[in-house]
Amino acid sequence: MADTSILCERIHYRHDHKWTAVVEMSGNSCLLCTACVVEMLEDQTLSIVRKKHILSCFGNLTSRFAAVVVDLLMQDERVYAHFLGTLLGMLQMTEDAAMLERIIQVLLQLIVEVKSEGFIKCILEECEKQITNNSNKRSCLPTFTFLGKLLDLVPALVEPLSLHCGSLIEQLNSALLFPDENLKTAVCYIYAHLYSSPVAAEKQSVICQEQLCGLLLSTLDNAQTRELQVNCIGCLKQLLKYSHLVSVMMNPCIGDDNSDNTQLFQCNNSLPLILKKVLLSRDETLQIASSQCIASILVHSPQLYARLVIHANIPEFLFERLCSTSDVLLWSIYSCLLLLVEESLFFSKCNAVYGIESLVRSLKEVLRHNNQDAQKQGILLFTEILKRQPVNIKLFSTTSVFKDAIQALQDGINDPSLEVATEAACTIVALYRLFPRVSF
Known part of the structure; x- marks a missing residue:
C-alpha cells in the first residue's frame, strides 16, 4: 500500500480505473482504489494491524470526500452490497476492539451517505x-x-x-x-x-x-457495571411509558396494601425495591433516572401504586437525595414527591416530618440558582405538604427548621421571577393557615 494512497500495488493493476479516484489531502495527491480496499479486507493473510490502518484511512477519506467515495462504490450496486457484506462479516470474525470500532464507524458512514432503504x-x-x-x-x-x-x-x-x-x-x-x-x-x-x-x-x-x-x-x-446500569434503567424508562407493562412489573408487589404490610416487598425483583437500590447509588445520573422512573410509575395510577412506593420506604430516601446541588435531580425528586403527597399514607407514615428539614434546605439552595422550573416545583411541593399535613402530627420538629422555612419563602418572594415569587406567596398563605400566629 502506497504511503499517501489507499491501494495495494500488488493487486491494483488488475482493477479497472473506474474504481480509482484522486483526492487532495494536506497538499498531497492521494489515490483511492475501492476495489483494492475490498480485496485487502477480504485477504486472510493480511494482519489485523494493517486492515485497521486501511479502514482508518478509508474512514477519514469518507468523512472528507463522501461524494467521491459514494460515487465510486455506487457505480455498481453489487460491489457496494458486497463491500457492506464484507464489513458485516468481519464483525463476527474480529476480536480486536479498535478494529471492531473502525468497522462499525465505516458501516455507519456508508449507510448515512448512501441513504438507501434497500441496502x-x-x-x-x-x-x-x-x-x-x-x-x-x-x-x-x-x-x-x-x-x-x-x-x-x-x-x-x-x-x-x-x-x-x-x-x-x-x-x-x-x-x-x-x-x-x-x-x-x-x-x-x-x-x-x-x-x-x-x-x-x-x-x-x-x-x-x-x-x-x-x-x-x-x-x-444484579448489574455490576455502570454501563449496564445506565442502559438498563434507560430501557426501563421506555417500558414504563406503557401502562400494561407497568402493571406487569408492579404486579408481584400488589396485594392487600390496605394493611401496613411491608412483607409485600419480600418478593423477588420488586420494582420499587430495585429503584430504591438505584436511588441509593452514588451516581447522580442513576439517581435522576430512578426518581424519574418512580414518577413514571405513579403517573399511570397514583391510587394503585403510591402506597406500594411508600411501603418500600422510598419517600425518605428521596428526601435524603435533596442534599444535591443538581437542578435536574432536585426537579426530578420534587416531581416524584408531588405525586406521592396525594396519598394520605405519605403523611400517616410521617414522611413529611422526616423530610421537611431536607426540603427546606434544598429550597434555600435551589433559590440561589437560575432554574425557575426547579424553584417552582420545590415551592409547590412545600405548599402541598402544608395543605395536606394532618393537624395532629407536628410538622416542624425544631424552631430553627421553622425559621429556615420562613427565610426560604421570603427569599422566594424576593426572587426576580414573578412566577417563583407568586408560588412562594401561595406557600406563605398555606403556612399562615397552619400557623396563624406566625409573623413575616
Missing part, C-alpha cells in the same frame, strides 16, 4: 442471520453493538426492525440470560430504542413483553 433492509437481514444462526451469543456482541448505534443514527429503523426481523427480536431476550454484562448492555440499548416507538412496541408479543419485564428487572438488580 438498509439487506443490512438488517444480515444482522438477523448472524444473530439467529449463532448459538454463541457472546460472539454476537459486535453485531448487537452495531445495531444499537445504527438505531441511534437512524431512529426510523425501529419500526421496520420490529416488523421484518421477528427472529432477531426473539433472540434479544435470550441474550439477556447470557452471563456477559457487555452483551446485556448492548441488548438493553436496542430494547430502549425499540420501546421508544409505540408502533414498534405494539408489534411485540405479550409473552415476549412479559418475559422482558422480568429479565430486565433481574438484570438491573
Whole structure:
C-alpha cells in the first residue's frame, strides 16, 4: 500500500480505473482504489494491524470526500452490497476492539451517505442471520453493538426492525440470560430504542413483553457495571411509558396494601425495591433516572401504586437525595414527591416530618440558582405538604427548621421571577393557615 494512497500495488493493476479516484489531502495527491480496499479486507493473510490502518484511512477519506467515495462504490450496486457484506462479516470474525470500532464507524458512514432503504433492509437481514444462526451469543456482541448505534443514527429503523426481523427480536431476550454484562448492555440499548416507538412496541408479543419485564428487572438488580446500569434503567424508562407493562412489573408487589404490610416487598425483583437500590447509588445520573422512573410509575395510577412506593420506604430516601446541588435531580425528586403527597399514607407514615428539614434546605439552595422550573416545583411541593399535613402530627420538629422555612419563602418572594415569587406567596398563605400566629 502506497504511503499517501489507499491501494495495494500488488493487486491494483488488475482493477479497472473506474474504481480509482484522486483526492487532495494536506497538499498531497492521494489515490483511492475501492476495489483494492475490498480485496485487502477480504485477504486472510493480511494482519489485523494493517486492515485497521486501511479502514482508518478509508474512514477519514469518507468523512472528507463522501461524494467521491459514494460515487465510486455506487457505480455498481453489487460491489457496494458486497463491500457492506464484507464489513458485516468481519464483525463476527474480529476480536480486536479498535478494529471492531473502525468497522462499525465505516458501516455507519456508508449507510448515512448512501441513504438507501434497500441496502438498509439487506443490512438488517444480515444482522438477523448472524444473530439467529449463532448459538454463541457472546460472539454476537459486535453485531448487537452495531445495531444499537445504527438505531441511534437512524431512529426510523425501529419500526421496520420490529416488523421484518421477528427472529432477531426473539433472540434479544435470550441474550439477556447470557452471563456477559457487555452483551446485556448492548441488548438493553436496542430494547430502549425499540420501546421508544409505540408502533414498534405494539408489534411485540405479550409473552415476549412479559418475559422482558422480568429479565430486565433481574438484570438491573444484579448489574455490576455502570454501563449496564445506565442502559438498563434507560430501557426501563421506555417500558414504563406503557401502562400494561407497568402493571406487569408492579404486579408481584400488589396485594392487600390496605394493611401496613411491608412483607409485600419480600418478593423477588420488586420494582420499587430495585429503584430504591438505584436511588441509593452514588451516581447522580442513576439517581435522576430512578426518581424519574418512580414518577413514571405513579403517573399511570397514583391510587394503585403510591402506597406500594411508600411501603418500600422510598419517600425518605428521596428526601435524603435533596442534599444535591443538581437542578435536574432536585426537579426530578420534587416531581416524584408531588405525586406521592396525594396519598394520605405519605403523611400517616410521617414522611413529611422526616423530610421537611431536607426540603427546606434544598429550597434555600435551589433559590440561589437560575432554574425557575426547579424553584417552582420545590415551592409547590412545600405548599402541598402544608395543605395536606394532618393537624395532629407536628410538622416542624425544631424552631430553627421553622425559621429556615420562613427565610426560604421570603427569599422566594424576593426572587426576580414573578412566577417563583407568586408560588412562594401561595406557600406563605398555606403556612399562615397552619400557623396563624406566625409573623413575616
